[in-house]
Amino acid sequence: MYAQLVKSEGSKSREEMTPEELSFQDRIDRGEKVEPKEWMPEGYRKTLIRQIGQHAHSEIVGQLPEGNWITRAPTLERKAILLAKVQDEAGHGLYLYSAAETLGVSRDELMEKLHSGNMKYSSIFNYPTLTWADMGAVGWLVDGAAIMNQVPLQRTSYGPYSRAMIRICKEESFHQRQGYDIMMKMCAGTPEQKAMAQDALNRFWYPALMMFGPSDKDSIHSAQSMAWKIKMNTNDELRQKFVDQTVPQAKYLGLTVPDENLVWNEEKGGHDFSEPDWSEFFAVIAGNGPCNAERLGARVKAWDDGAWFREGLMAHADKAAARRIAAE
Numbered sequence: 001m002y003a004q005l006v007k008s009e010g011s012k013s014r015e016e017m018t019p020e021e022l023s024f025q026d027r028i029d030r031g032e033k034v035e036p037k038e039w040m041p042e043g044y045r046k047t048l049i050r051q052i053g054q055h056a057h058s059e060i061v062g063q064l065p066e067g068n069w070i071t072r073a074p075t076l077e078r079k080a081i082l083l084a085k086v087q088d089e090a091g092h093g094l095y096l097y098s099a100a101e102t103l104g105v106s107r108d109e110l111m112e113k114l115h116s117g118n119m120k121y122s123s124i125f126n127y128p129t130l131t132w133a134d135m136g137a138v139g140w141l142v143d144g145a146a147i148m149n150q151v152p153l154q155r156t157s158y159g160p161y162s163r164a165m166i167r168i169c170k171e172e173s174f175h176q177r178q179g180y181d182i183m184m185k186m187c188a189g190t191p192e193q194k195a196m197a198q199d200a201l202n203r204f205w206y207p208a209l210m211m212f213g214p215s216d217k218d219s220i221h222s223a224q225s226m227a228w229k230i231k232m233n234t235n236d237e238l239r240q241k242f243v244d245q246t247v248p249q250a251k252y253l254g255l256t257v258p259d260e261n262l263v264w265n266e267e268k269g270g271h272d273f274s275e276p277d278w279s280e281f282f283a284v285i286a287g288n289g290p291c292n293a294e295r296l297g298a299r300v301k302a303w304d305d306g307a308w309f310r311e312g313l314m315a316h317a318d319k320a321a322a323r324r325i326a327a328e
């Protein structure tokens, strides 16, 4: 999903474009897909590497908050479902790393940038998952927000990214349903269980709204990405859609969205709602969220612990290549 941090240069006017850039823009305007070996502006390539890389990292780091509950799922069935969901996220990460690699960046480079803090992942995964109800809230709200972001990206201009999104979106709707299903069970349970569901909604509501990134008026970098069809909607448009979709779902559960200013606005045909606390968002992005150190620490440890396996694979590949050469 995670276009929230992607920056690109301001959009060029047609007069400022080179002939190559002009014909590139025309292809995009006609709805053609750009494929890996074709010419593309350097800014397009760089912005995409950042966006797809950040998206891939989010899928992988996003496994951690839910991985936290696999061993403590309340039933065998819930455990199997959660395991499958977390495995799906690993798969999403792999599709997306592969898509980024087609732009000429290596996976090792992407990993290095994640581990050194030079590339980000979605701020939402720096929040802790404190109770089982959080598994419901994460699936319902976080995967719900991800879908909101990703569905339009199926039409994005870069072929490999667009195709990855089509596969990913199919799985995301299962993720959201499993989260909502947990919430339904909790809300139909004991008063304590319902209170846990309400508490999870209280903690995840604003971080979920932050997933769409800063308000359009503070996000001056999206014009070029929109022109290139790397970004299909503005942050505020998507946030509004998310609120309008989620409020009736909360009502159905009998839960209260933690926003006193939330009200249906007949005139605009959508809800008015409070903005999240953007200072919190920027603090989390800067590395000062509740779980940043823990999340990054887990990823770096996994990378270091896997060194022997990567070396083994390389040694095997070298031997196989040597044998092939000797046989020729």
Ligand SMILES: [Fe+2]
Residues within 6 Å of the ligand: 059, 088, 089, 092, 168, 172
């Ligand atoms: Fe995903």
Ligand SMILES: [Fe+2]
Residues within 6 Å of the ligand: 089, 143, 146, 171, 172, 175
């Ligand atoms: Fe998901």
